[in-house]
Amino acid sequence: MSGDRIESIAAALVVGGGIGGMAAAISLAARGVRVELIDLDPEWRVYGAGITITGPTLRAYRRLGLLEQIKAEGAITNRTRLFRYDGTHIADLEEPVIEAGLPATGGIMRPVLHRIMQARVRELAIPVRLGLTVTALENRAEGVDVTFSDGTSGRYDLVVGADSVYSTVREIAFPHMAPAVPTGQGCWRISIRKPPTLEAGEFYLGHANPAGITQCAPDSVYMWMLTPHEKRDAHFTDEELFQRLKELLADFGGNAGWIRDNMTRDDWINYRPLAAALQPRPWYNGRIVLLGDAVHATTPHLASGAGMAVESGIVLAEELGRAGTVAEGLHAYQERRFDRCRDVIESSVGIGRLQLEHGDPEAHKALLEGALSRLNEPF
Template identity: 80%
Template sequence: MSAIDRKNLSRPRPSLIFGHMAEDHIGSIATALVVGGGIGGMATAISLTERGVRTELIDLDPEWRVYGAGITITGPTLRAYRRLGLLEPIKQAGAITNKTRLFRFDGTHLHDLDEPVIEEGLPATGGIMRPVLHRIMQERVRELAIPVRLGLTVTALDNDANGVDVTFSDGSGGRFDLVVGADSVSSSVRAIAFPHMGPPEPTGQGCWRISIAKPPGLDAGEFYLGHDNPCGITACSPDSVYMWMLTRHEEREEFMTDDELFSTLQHLLKDFGGNAGWIRDNMTRDNWINYRPLAAALQPRPWSSGRIVLLGDAVHATTPHLASGAGMAVESGIVLAEELAKAKDVAAGLAAYEARRYERCRDVIESSVGIGRLQLDHRPPQEHAALLEGALSRLNEPF
């Protein structure tokens, strides 16, 4: 994409309503409601607004917060953020690198992942604190003057050929040409409008995360393999990192106190060398530590019902093994807007969006769950690395 194209992508085009003037075609989209103000929802609201659609965004959290440690941003995810015009602020606020290094759990270096630059001027990989990324996207939403209503979700959706009548959780209502459900793995939109779908399935693993100061000498992302509990480290700023560790899930771990989280994670790291060992020896109870069980689902098709459509974790929830959940959500928001802009009518646009996203999301989810299965089965690290590298190579392909 040329610099001119990227510049034009960042400008709203209010005269264009998906290829037609709104008054000329009853099936065109002039208004949209995005349910869910997370990464996928904001990417969708930005992409629709830049194409002239009057878009509203709602989120259940009255303070529009995000929790969590850092987030790994692979090359494909950075490419998607470049399409949103947000690459530079992410580079400035996060940490960028050109490689990921694989180690045996004891600190023995195995090899470096092949992470080629997939577009000119695009970093290979990086990381950022999730709340910082959230704020960057929120600022873009505000720049575009997208109305945001907080502490709100939907309780009823009445679909017809020309739009959707929406009932909100505060008793108010509205009518929109399109409703997008980007409201997490526990999607209210999915529960209301897609009875053929269900909640994500547990994978048998849980994920530990800790935010901590950057270990001395760390200059790339790191994976530690060959242990029952693989882990990895991602730089999120010049002086901070987050570390994740995957373990077999046990129910008791969902109810740990802060002290139990600290002592358990420190014990889980007892066999590790390298920078993972450094984190074990330098972590304190002041560091943010979190644990959650993992679940994933590629929801069955169709992903749309009339003028209601799903994206992100609501329809393609994955695990963190490929660090691609956020990237898939951003890509889906961009693709949805692109396909609706090209289509002769809404139904064709939604079908094209689903066709373009389904196999790519399937590959990410199946590869991620497959890597987790190898870990649970104690397979050699070389098998993990081969599946990881193959999946990451496919992710580099255009979306």
């Protein structure tokens, strides 16, 4: 990974050690910035679902220098198979290769992806402080005074808020923004061993609850299903998650049916309601800036949340390296990212709305294909 050295920033704080935060930390450090990374989780963990890695996301990871590790520890393919929900094969879609030498698509377990990125953070000697967030941020002429949740403080030339859809940095420094908005859908996920006949990624269509399977390693997959949000007063217990997902899969054949019949209580199952938000500009306040879910939270319909976060981390460092001043760099970052993130969010939410309304499949197909084609364009 190479780029212009960032002369305007000596020290930066990245708040949030997820995908976007690590991408920003890696990108800034590679351009000569002394970066410090903090994360609220004292164990710096991530939950256990897999993640679909589209061509655009793989392209972004190649820019970070992590493509070969992802290929080695994930699963790469060049097609997606479409089935009717009962298991009847409909068609195979050949996935386009958007850059020479770049795989078309694939998947990886999210904890494995985090481990790969964490290793790169450590290779760059980026200090990481855990069990920590910020409680106060004060813009000064040449930096930001930061108060941490453990009572300590520091001054940085730049503060990057990449601390999730529930961003503390956003709450402190961006009063014109609001929390993400529920979309009315929820997403079920299960991580499980690979069905014996699975050959590529699969989508199951024609049901009120669309589903899909992504291979994440030679012997493991994750399956997702989108349903209308199930409102409850309390979270599902592990037993309830298991029984409810079995019920939701009752109509399904093919490998989705195989997962229903072979899933056990030891398999990791998760349910969460979906929410999305494209936060209004400005995305920066003085020398405080947001990226990832903190400012452009999307739903999984285009499998692009992680890709957008990585792209934003890369673009932030690129524009700061090109600009004469920090303010110019932050503005250029915002303008370069805003419309692309808006397209992803509006398209994803639109697809979800069509699913909830059992809308025209051709409209669904057109919206999906158009969005995916635009995602393949350079960022």
